[in-house]
Amino acid sequence: MKKPQVTIVVSQRERFSFSRESLESIYEHTTVPFKLIYVDANSPRKIQRYLEEKSQERKFQLIRRDYYLSPNQARNLAIPHVDTEYLLFIDNDVLVSSNWLESLLGCAEETNATVVCPLTCIGKNFGEVVHLAGGEAHIIEHVKDDGRIKRKVHEKHYLVNRRVAEIQGELQRQKCEFAEFHCMLVKTDIFQKIGLLDEGLLSTREHIDFCMTVNNTGGSFYCEPASVVTYVPGLKWELSELAFFMVRWSNAWEVASLEHFAKKWNLAAKDRYFEKRYQRMGHRRHKGFLMPFLSYITFGWNPLWLQKWAINVERKINKVITDNYVKSLPHNYQSFSETNTRQQELLSSR
Template sequence: MSTTQPRVTIVITPRERFSFTQQNLESIYQDTLIPFELIYVDGGSPESVKTYLQEQSQARGFQLIRTEQYLAPNQARNLAIPHVSTEFMLFVDNDVLVSPNWLERLLKCADETAATVVCPLTCIGKKVNEIIHLAGGEAHIYEEAQEDGSIARKVHEKHYFVNRPVAEVKDQLHRKQCEFAEFHCMLVKTEIFQILGLLDEKLLSTREHIDFCMSVTNAGGTIYCEPDSVVTYVPELPLNWADISFFLLRWSDAWELSSLEHFQQKWNLTKKDKYFKKRYKRLGHRRHNAFLRPLVRRINPLPENVWIEQQAINVERWVNHRITDRYIKKYSQTSQSLV
């Protein structure tokens, strides 16, 4: 590894589970050959993961920030930002695998375009670099005249090449200026936080990437996707109780509702827009698809299980609300931003 002074600090934060921690960290150290600083934010991981990270921090010399409670993603990132002194910081979720030269190519794009934010080609799945999750996208607010003469403010959001095989669109994947990136992996010029301040912690579980990128654009910054840099986001079902409990809170109705309402109010958006209606209708879908529907279909594979699924969802929602309420009461004194 070169002795050149690091230009970037990698910030790793938990996304929705802890069981991929080792694979994620080892991937970064294995496939990152240029110098970098690293800050790992550990929000309430189980004892085995906590011990592993403490050992790795000592062995590899990275900074470890630990809390005993679960953290919303922006809260975790904000714990790291004040400790970053390099030109760039690079946010990476703890369920991502990187590829050779990923960081070099992100920095090259930032240097050649003067971009404020650069994202890689982000793939999804256990098969690395095969199916596209995000290759940049569009995200902006537009105004639309209504029949009553009022003006509705709405969000336009579009993901490029989502769920397409990389091989199928490879000739279309070129460096491109876009309007948003996602926090799965996002290179950011550190100086932008002097203008914007810290990330918005009221966005507990959703829209935080759109909020940040629109704020960057409003501040005169630019966003690029660099598909020569490739990472893979690896979603899996939670494997243990620590994973499950964090997952249920991370995607709780309370956190998602609060995030959507805050996003709508912050940007003065029309609440009746289909953009919000769609998301309110799908509230809790991550939990239900991960646990309930597979369980119901295993118990009762007959067609009438649709009714049973709905009853199970109703019960699960009640339980989920109780879990969230207990968490808020337990940490209300130390985590006001999560209330």
């Protein structure tokens, strides 16, 4: 068999319950040779057993941790083990289609791109609504009247929420400035230049940070709509799933991420870019679980006063859950920076 060009790295985005469907989609629709590394961060026993069995059957590398990991922590565990020309990051709630990987590799080879992303759709129906078709992400510097320079993030998503059937003529391979970790193909040697992913970004802005860092090294980005994948949101109302979801999108992780991102890129924390995100703090938890839960227990009667009261209570509960998560970490667990340093040393030694 031809030596694989690419290693697929699968990690958990915000839930566990779609792991089987996503992994089986990869094996069903991928015809080019590939290696696979699966990072399993504290999945419930049923999913853990499934992944262990599949890793034996399919001969892929399974990295297991018995505590939750942020997305970048999980990806960093895998990167030092990659020995192929390309690395493909994909979340465990994504379905792929025929020729998805072949199209990404073809684009990378023909354009010499550092990063290639597919047409990423969203929803329970495959390939119907666009979530991302590439976009723009860079820093804009503005000189104020007093001579000070204000730095702002410019971020734009192409064709977001458009129906694929209505925009076929606009779906062409194009150069862009960023991709998302739902699914992206990356030249592995870029990590020799930029190091590992920034683990200070726990829950948000990690894709923008990575892409701007790559851009600063002269790397290039393309979106290849001949490759189509679909991110399938949804949450199973099970304790293990909800606990991970609540930590993954906790206020604590989001605030820490935004503060770290602003400091790293020398951005004004009171900028509208950040204010909008602080105003919507917790919206993923509220949209993904709290509001559906209220509608369920009230049989659809969901007045605004009840929503506000529930959000206030949920924020307090979320803090307790996040605090308990920190207390549950193993005693020998190192800080993010120390863990990142150890992994960086392993990467550099290759």
